[in-house]
Amino acid sequence: MKLDPAIVGGLLLAALLAALPRWLSAYHVSLLMTVYMYVALAGSWNLFSGMTGYVSLGHGLFFGVGAYSFAIATAVFNLPPVVGLALGIVVPALLGLVLGLALLTARIRIAYFAVVMLGLNEITKTIVANVKSIGSSYGLTLPSVNSRYLGYYVLLGVAVAVTGFAYAVQRSRWGYGLRAILADEVAAETTGIRTVTHKLAMFVASAAFIGVTGAMVSWNWSYVDPYMAFDLMVSFDMLVMAMFGGFGTVAGPVLGAVVMSIVKEALSTSVPHFQPIIFGVLVIVLILWCPGGIIQAFGAARGRLRSWSRPRIGGAAP
């Protein structure tokens, strides 16, 4: 049985990263955690929007819902944090299922879907900011993380899980169906692909991954409020990073997240509000000149990078 170099390489990298914290300062651990968060977010956005072509402009909704699920469970109901994390997976997933059933089961114009998601994020923000029992606009204070590297390992775990899941999906039979939906949904349907099932599954999966990321992040900060949980920038950042790296590929969101989160960190000490402006300009430049992101830019020269995201079948050489 041939060993897939991508899987071996990925596992080695994960093991290396897992061993790292001991040798790093608290600042660097924190920086890496931010990187893992963005890898998880960008990867999850890509799981749905990148693989089906349904651009979601408000996927940060699930981040916020995950964060608040954790917060409400621990701060309001005093449940153990582990339960909070579990809810951070389940509640966003259920929301994803309900929304998916509502929005993705009949033909909807992609523009409508995008704006509905954007609006949902905004509206949820204003609703949450007005409900007193969950802290309204002041937010909730949460129990702190008592174990030293728990956040690090959880976020690394989620990042690895998302990337691994994306890789597995791309290489599977399901991957063909998703690529077909991305290319031409109606033709995909008439070719026998249950587009609804595919879209729904990826939507729920992305919601679950983003949700647990939101839960862990808010636990790490011991704090959550509606403006940070449902911040428009969360939705935007995950989109920009996934697109910068490479829309619809597996390695793309990882690359994009790593590069852009370091850029974001570097810009955070400069003029406030500067970073969103830079990212805004970047995404415009991307769309106009290189919609496929870094991977497209290097694709011609480094053909090997592409084969990661394309399964090999029936003897066709990459």
Added chain:
Amino acid sequence: MTATILAVDGLSVSFGGIQALQRVTFEIAPGRIVGIMGPNGAGKTTLFNLITGVYRPSAGVIRFGDRELQGLPPSRICRSGIARTFQSGRPFMNMTARDNVLTGLLYGQQPAASRGEAGHEAERLLDFVGLLPRADRPVASLNLMERKIVELARALATRPKLLLLDELMAGLNPNDLAPAIAIIRRIRDELGVTVFWIEHIMQVLMNTCEHLIVLHHGEKLAEGMPQAVAGDPAVAEAYFGKKGRRELV
């Protein structure tokens, strides 16, 4: 009464007040090559969209074998054994020809049991339509004829009993017509697939179809053997107006 593979009864659909199809009724016998023609806007593509589940009819029944298709999602209809191509030629542009065919094999009526099996079957199909040398080029780099053949191969990969072709010949230059017709014949002769074909080019329809249906303004205008339909004055009038009652061929 010969067996029927597809029976359409009283099929009607309207879009925002415009009656696109009005009580269309006909039957298709298995193993035939049946053509459907009519002036632009007659409702031919709409008919295909209804049969394949892309649109839902407002009235009428579509019977395929022993099941009724109206209201079913397109993917279910495909898996029941009906495949189609589109007028504008719609293969999956983000893949190679081989991947297009593989997709059809993995999702169609009898999905391939393993990737290996799918791979072999894809080779066979690509060879059948003559695309094997170009199988691994991205579809975006192929010309229109080749793209339409890719789409055709993908449709065949879903192992249909009935193939709906929407203007396969549109946009092809005269040299490509004969090979395309040959493939259609081979699809019926060697694969046993019934072909239901929208086409404008009379010469093609006359030479290949055993049965012709004519639609006009959403209604069935005429039906029968090609020669008979060609000589039908009502058909001539639909195409050429009251003054032009002359033979089509």
Added chain:
Amino acid sequence: MTATTVVQLMLFGVVWGGLYALIALGLNLIFGVMKILNIAHGELLMLGAYMAFWLFALWQISPLLTMPVAAIAMCVLGLIIQKALIDPIIARSRTPTDFENATLIVFFGVLLILQNVALLLWTADYRSVSYMSEPVRLGEVSVAGNRLLVLAAALGLSAVMFVLMQRTLLGKAIRAVSQDRDTARLMGIDARRIGMIGFGLGSAIAGAAGVLASTIYVITPTVGLLFTIKAFTIMVVGGLGNQFGIFVAGLALGVAESFASYLIGAEFKDATGYLLLIGFILWRSRTSPAFAGEVK
């Protein structure tokens, strides 16, 4: 609820409804001629509002005078965006889906750039324009003068839009391009020019609406998005391209919000319209095959 309260709520609702309708008409115009859903539409409104604020705060210039200025300024900005960003995308898009996705993302970028530039320049402090705020008595009810002004202006501008679309040659051309671009071009209409005019006009409306909004609402850099979402709601419910439907839907939303605000609380009034939107999209996408577009 007394009759007076009802009338008061309706009046409030119609003021906002008229403004919403105007904004939605602008968004609808842009969507019609360019097939772009301009999610940065509200940002132009925000900029118009800030123009009104600064001109009033610094030089006491009345919002009535700022309105045309803001309209022209936003028209220019809109045209710059179109030339610099949209034209290149049109050139390289292979399918309508590509185009829709690309423009959505680009406008998301524009949205964030404009919001953050405004935050950078003017901070997040609440501003407002205190203009004609003395109450006017209309029988049993009293309403601030500026609200009447907004209502009158919104109705007036909407009426101008109607006349433009229905009675002028330009309007016919715009409607033709909105319905069927290719056929319109075959008829000799310069679709590109119409697209520019439509986009510029839509942006101008957003700017003017922003000036109006500044007199009855707080001005912050993030105020635009909610307006965009509401305008989108109204556009979908009223019917793409259906000016009258959109106008009515706008008024309906304003009135609904007004009553919801009174009955459930001001905090939840935004959610009202939004739930309406989702419900409507759900219903329509199942009952109308034309809702999602034609299949060729």
